[in-house]
Amino acid sequence: MVSYKIWILIVALIAALLFISPWGFLEKGVVITSLEKNSSEYNAGLTSGTIIKEINSVKINNVQDYNQFITSLFGNSSLLIQEQRITITTSSDTLVFLTNKPLTMTVSEIPNSKLKTGLDLSGGARALIKPFNITLTDSELSDLIAITSERFNVYGLKDITIKPVKDLQGINYMLIEIAGATPSDLESLISNQGKFEGKIGNQTVFIGGKDIAHVERSGQQAGIEGCYANNEGGEYCKFRFAITLTEEAAKKHAEVTGKLSISTENPAYLSEKLDLYVDDALTDSLFISKDLKGRITTQIAVSGSGVGADRQAAFEEAEANMKKLQTILITGSLPYKLEIVKLDTISPSLGKEFTKNLVKLAIIAFVLISVVLFIRYRKIKITSAVVLTMFSEAFITLGIAALINWNLDAPSIAGIIAGMGTGVNDQIVIIDESISSQAVSLRERVKRAFFIIIGAFFTIIAAMLPLFWAGAGMLKGFALTTIITVLTGILITRPAFAEMLKSIQKD
Secondary structure, three states, X not given: OOXXXXXXXXXXXXXXXXXXXXXXXXXXXXXXXXXXXXXXXXXXXXXXXXXXXXXXXXXXXXXXXXXXXXXXXHOOOOOOOOOEEEEEEXXXXXXXXXXXXXXXXXXXXXXXXXXXXXXXXHOEEEEEEEEOOOOOOHHHHHHHHHHHHHHHHHHOOOOEEEEEEEOOOOOEEEEEEEEOOOHHHHHHHHOOOOOEEEEEOOEEEEEOOOOEEEEOOOOOOEEEEEEEEOOOOOEEEEEEEEEEEOHHHHHHHHHHHOOOOEOOOOOOEEOOOEEEEEOOXXXXXXXXXXXXXXXXXOEEEEEEEEEEOOHHHHHHHHHHHHHHHHHXXXXXXXOOXXXXXXXXXXXXXXXXXXXXXXHHHHHHHHHHHHHHHHHHHOOHHHHHHHHHHHHHHHHHHHHHHHHOOOEEOHHHHHHHHHHHHHHHHHHHHHHHHHOOOOXXXXXXXXXXXXXXXXXXXXXXXXXXXXXXXOOOOOOXXXXXXXXXXXXXXXXXXXXXXXXXXXXXXXX
16 A cells, blocks of 8 residues: 555645646747836737737747748837737737837737746846945835835836845845846936936925826827937937926926016027936926916926937937836835946856756766665665655755745756755665664654654755745845745655665565
């Protein structure tokens, strides 16, 4: 009769298989990894994680199909004169919208499993950040993460993880990870505090985030107005978008403009301009129509420009500047000036090579351990039981990682390997005790082996918990997967292995 401990192992393996779900390759299409808020596709109902099956009745089986279709529809144009009707069929719905711009969303292949890989395996950028010359409390760090998350989400960056971490001295940091991004994506929004002010003369009339009720990000009230040649041989493009002030800010604007006179040089406007500052640097000055003198108005148009060697470069620069300014207006100023303590970038190609090498090393380790165990005990059944238990521990750990959406990076993989190594040591203790010639029953010998194993288990947990709590993000993955693997071993695989060994001993 099969022991209940073996059945627990079988159920755990089946559950891990369901959590990992390694049959994504059977599904055709592409998955949306990110899309910009308030874009046409976002407003139509598409969200990150949606699987696209067809666009305009054309089947999309992979990223290559998607890119070819977008190129055939929009070519290399950044803006079309006539709006295009886009019909997108997802795995659960059909959505229709109109746009004259190429789709802003990014897509990737449907993952083969629910396992998520970190920067070490998929590539991207990681920044360890703290406020300049300030030590934050846990509550202050939580507020900073909330504001920073909103800023990155509005800006449209993809696969973002922002979390609090501590070093061994207990100092709080913010760790930002963006898979598939570059360090410039991080630096452009972290290095500046993002303080936006609208001033008339020396008086501030509105502040980004605080006095802004709404920011237009698409449609007729937002976009590139036109591109022109400049005197230096390149091009520049102008952008303009509308913002809606709060009632309080509108009254402040009316109060200040009510005290202004009509410009003698340009009678259609008031004597002062509306000056726009970002981080105390003047970015633009707008004329104020004389009709707005002392008038409460909530509608303001914000403009700016971008320059480049050619029209395409100028257009892209203007669009990037517009998005950045819109983001600051929506989210407001960061409460602290931030300092990048460490900035890392990892190439996706290096991640793929690392994964291949990791698989090769795992296979070599399995083979070497099997050979050593066979030489030591001269029994193929014992060797097979040890290898099966090793595999089970690793597989169940991966299943738990998929369940809790943990990003597997190099330290996490190292933790699994360390846990498996501990498992092999424990199994050797069980084998040696079970085959010892002392005049005690097999059950007592196995119980004595578990006494040794449990002592080692608590030692490992005691060593890993400080790394998990104060690993500044770098050692946290190692500590977590090590803890999960040894817990899996002590609760599931070691008892099952002991039952396998009892059955082998009886044969």
